[in-house]
Amino acid sequence: MTTTMNGKIRTEKLSFSYGERLLLGDISVEFADQAITAITGPSGTGKSTLLTVFNRLWEEIGGGALRGRVLLRLEGRWQDIHAAEMPVSMLRRRVGMVFQTPNPLPMSISANLAFPLKLAGIEDKQEIAARSREALLRVHLLTEVEDRLGSDARLLSGGQQQRLCLARALMLHPEVLLLDEPTSSLDPKACTGIEELLLELKESCAIVLVSHYQDQISRIADQVYLLGERTLLRQR
């Protein structure tokens, strides 16, 4: 296992299977903080599944089985994400996720942004408004939507929806951001916008990016891993 001084996520002998099918076998790896770690590889090798291991989202899908340990460095200390003192809701507030397809919730733009805060028990309207503004600014969406925050988020364009999803994931200031091919359904202009954003965001968190696009990986990734044959091989 490659160990870095500023590691953020670490797996120890991680294996994952769906039923009889072993997707990940004995993976021990460490991903750096304040960096973009790209995971690439052929379709169906388990790249998206690996992402869901880091926020335990695979448990919502069912049928999976995990062995080994997954650790997250919080407040300078490595903590097992399956430990009793780390409830899954708390883990997911610290580990944000953006999916391949833009998936705004069926509610207004402002309600989408307020949703994670309300789940975390933050009800203060002024704080919600301030944080929403800050997140929209970070994803360069504020000027485009500030006059229609009350309108249905599903009416935004694909690129705007994906930036909104990114803003929503940033509302709780996550320490890790998991991105599952976030630009695959976007046009080149929107794609470039998201890439620039990720380069800004990596200053404040660890980003794990699943991507098929080699040119994108070479542009923005600091670490590159290839997932194939159930193992993760470091390429860069």
Next chain:
Amino acid sequence: MRRALGTLTIAFSFAATLLLFAAVLFFVGVIVYRGWSGLAPGLIFGDTRPLDALLLRRQVFDGLFPAMAGTLALMALTMTLAVPAGLATGIYLAEYARGRGKALLSLLFDILAGLPSIVVGLAGLALTIILHRIFPGRIGPCLLISALALAFLVLPYLVRSVQLALESVPRTLRLTAPALGADKLTTIRAVLLPACLPEIAGGIILAVGRAIEDTAVIMLTGAVASAGVPRSLLAQYEALPFYIYYISGQYADPEELQRGFAAALLLLAMCVVMLLAAQLLSTGNPLRRRP
């Protein structure tokens, strides 16, 4: 050969759609044509002043107002009973039931959906007889029994439409709320149900449409030709479909038959209004494209 088959399929699909559209147009045309001339000022309230009738100060003896009021009361009560139960069962089947139990329950609701309404009516009648024996002189055929029977009749439609709507929510959207830290109940309440509200509203509209036209159930459980506006849940009542059924079999002169057609037109109008209202509730605007 393959191209000819493709052309034939398109031609057949187009012809079938056209035929169906023509049939609907003919059906609605006949109802409107025959019913329109029967829409006289006294059709609904007869000789009674509309305000007196609406405020229940005077009974309407020679108008359709009691049948319209009875139909509306019956629908309101039926849906009050059926919608929460249908919603809860649909949610259970889609989100919690698993394996063979789920398959068995789904099959059961599919079978129930195919149950003839006369059988449900007979079940309602049997329930009435049982309740009459337990509470002699207090409970007989009435609005409540009819609503219970109709709720049972439409429940399978509601359950399956809610279940199918929830199951069709894309997986990434389904996982979005849990990825933000939401528990299952919050995900269902805040994401899944709002996401499939149009489909659920569609299911409710179908259920209302199925219930509002049913005559077999209500004629065995509480509807009568003359009862006035129902004053309690345990009262007998009049209903438009029963009135149409009764008039079409018993009419004494062409004028009375025309009143039957006018009643059918009113029933159709009530269905359209309810459909638009449900659309309005689900999308905010019945003519707007859904996101």
